[in-house]
Amino acid sequence: MYRTHSNGELRAIHINKTVTLSGWVQKTRNKGFMIWVDLRDRYGVTQLIFDDERTSKSVMEIASKLGREFVIQVTGTVIERESKNPNMPTGDIEILVSEVTVLNESLTPPFTIENETDGGEDLRMKYRYLDIRRKPVRENLIFRHKVTMAVRNYLSEKSFVEVETPYLIKSTPEGARDFVVPSRMNAGQFYALPQSPQTFKQLLMVGGMDKYFQIVKCFRDEDLRADRQPEFTQIDCEMAFVEQEDILNTFEGLTRHLLQEINGVTLSAFPRMTYDEAMKKYGNDKPDIRFGMEFGELNEVAQHKDFSVFNQAELVVAISVPGGNSFTRKEIDSLIDWVKRPQVGALGMVYCRCNEDGTYKSSVDKFYDANDLAKWAEVTDAKPGDLICVLSGNANKVRAQLSALRMELAEKLGLRNPKEFAPLWVVDFPLLEWDEETNRFHAMHHPFTSPKPGQLELLATNPGAVKANAYDLVLNGNEIGGGSIRIHDKETQALMFDYLGFTPTEAKAQFGFLMDAFQYGAPPHGGIAFGLDRLVAILGGQETIRDFIAFPKNNSGRDVMIDAPAPLDKTQLEELSLQLNLKS
CATH class of the missing domain: 3.30.930.10 (Bira Bifunctional Protein; Domain 2)
Known part of the structure; x- marks a missing residue:
């Protein structure tokens, strides 16, 4: 029997019980006369203790040579832990080891098998079988x-x-x-x-x-x-x-x-919600309704002045950003740069600050007066302290662009709470x-x-x-x-x-x-x-x-762990009646 209990199972009620555990060595602390080992399996971690007074010399010698990720089996007695760890379910006890068997040695892993690891994503995908040992992945x-x-x-x-x-x-x-x-x-x-x-x-x-x-x-x-x-x-x-x-x-x-x-x-x-309503209100057919910022169409209230950008547009559409008037000019400029990225594709963005005193200040004050901007606020349901962001252009394209901006702002403002479900x-x-x-x-x-x-x-x-x-x-x-x-x-x-x-x-x-x-x-x-x-x-x-996903592919569709896809040898290709003409 490799184990009588899992490494997440033992508690104070098991004190004085003889148990057998198996698992991987997560870490060791060697003081010479005393060695502690954290033993891990999928159920948790249990601390093992070896010392000169209570542990045989042969067992101490094996314990002193244990490395990270060695697979071991131990038998010992559950004892009360002197320095209890309230952050571990097994933190009240430890195992005084009387027998230890190394079931398999391990090379030093290329990254630490901890909740917070020093391994980057590419490295962890290459050694996914090691990554799965980490608690978050498991x-x-x-x-x-x-x-x-x-x-x-x-x-x-x-x-x-x-x-x-x-x-x-x-x-x-x-x-x-x-x-x-x-x-x-x-x-x-x-x-x-x-x-x-x-x-x-x-x-x-x-x-x-x-x-x-x-x-x-x-x-x-x-x-x-x-x-x-x-x-x-x-x-x-x-x-x-x-x-x-x-x-x-x-x-x-x-x-x-x-x-x-x-x-x-x-x-x-x-x-x-109908598809047409989703596109009109949110610019896409899978809207996140955990927050507002519904679209307001401004054609009727923005295409009557001499601002040719709006006048030539099929659609002028806007959102009001709650509390957005607190954004600095630098932050607004960064939003303008963001919507101009090729991934979004907007030519620019007009904005209007809704001040706490009920006044408005826009980036197109040359063309629009306070009454015009008040109508923008009415259409977008903007309140004092908000920021109105306006895009214009081809209807389908501009809806998609404003939808992307809406989601970016929601992330920036912390409006996408993962524990809220809509x-x-x-x-x-x-x-x-x-x-x-x-x-x-x-x-x-x-x-x-x-x-x-x-x-x-x-x-x-x-x-x-x-x-x-x-x-x-x-x-x-x-x-x-x-x-x-x-x-x-x-x-x-x-x-x-x-x-x-x-x-x-x-x-x-x-x-x-x-x-x-x-x-x-x-x-x-x-x-x-x-x-x-x-x-x-x-x-x-x-x-x-x-x-x-246990064994995912990377962004190029490759499994870097098993190196797939991979070429076939000539015999296999001939059996399949295939001939590859690869350009050098």
Whole structure:
């Protein structure tokens, strides 16, 4: 038996008990006549003590040679600790060691295995197996497990059945780039790794499974960032014989359950907002509603003077920053520089100070008088002590720019409290969006999303105006889930493919299996998929998903620990009927 107890388990009630512990040496303190060792496992840390008077010479000799991260087993007696440590759960006791066995020696690790480490992110990713020994990383993975189990338990109690779907599937032209897998047995042909199990879960509804879920790996070959990985995990769900309201109620219930179970937070019904309203008020379709700073459109009150910048703009839009009048001129100039960055793309920013005495001072006083500025304050709901920030230009671009500024200011002002949770349903998305590069419409979600009831006829006359029977769940400014009511008849699906630019032959080649299935009594159905990585991060008070993934990729999509992706040797390439022409 390697251990009778874990290293986080022993307390004062165990004093005088003989125990066996195993784990990693976190640190040693050697006084010559007395040695202390902190022994760690995933459950905690226990202090061991060796001394000349009570410990045999052979055991003292082994103890004196223990290094950091050695794996050891000890047997000894639980005794009361002379200098108690109230910051440790095991701080009232220590183990007087009588036997010690080195199970495995260790090289000196390249960084300290402590809560606060001296290792940079790249180094820790290369030695991720060591990083996982650190308490913050370990607790993040345990936290993810708790969330996953809470999801499984909730959905199982609601009669959902977890069904696995294939990883080796067919490449489709919609969505992000596929990761492809060459087939050795079918030379020149390729599988694709799924971006989602979308068509398979619809086929399960045709098959009568009624309520399906799966916690599943998905793959997208796209540009990366802190909250995006080439492989990610979805909570994928589908239900038959449902309307949008059924889906929203079911998965609002799941989200409330998680917030209560994991965070101890009780929330009432989630607010709902249309896509058009979200874009008008916040400039994006996943607004953070934990704070205000709603957009105010100033065209009517700002385009009547000789200020050509505003007069030539499609949209003049502003926010009022609470307490922003306290910003120094240097701080305001830094905000102007911030919005001019290529990542934001604004040409500049106009501002107006709302003074405590009710007067106003703007950067365009040459063109606007006090009455004009008072109207700006009225439209943006600015109060004395606030700062009005104004951007102008192309409507879509300027909304995105002001949205970015709003989030930057919220971070600066500490308005994004990670312990506060503000969920929101965004509904009534456009069914289609116009792509300037391809000069045609694309599905905003995917080609299996149904139009809102009664809007199918609009496809022929005004396709851009058609609303989708789709919905996103937003939490603290992050989209954590999205889904739709699906098309469930062959004729409507064929019509949708036609409007998306598929020829009948292309539609048949890509999705014929699904359209064939619709001819055998497909029920009305719909579903949703949650991004588990992002959901766990937000519930854990963070927004970077990498911290909650055991073995993440870096920003270049590489696993620096195992050095992947990597070349294949010539024999493997020949077996796969592949030939690489690499430029030197």
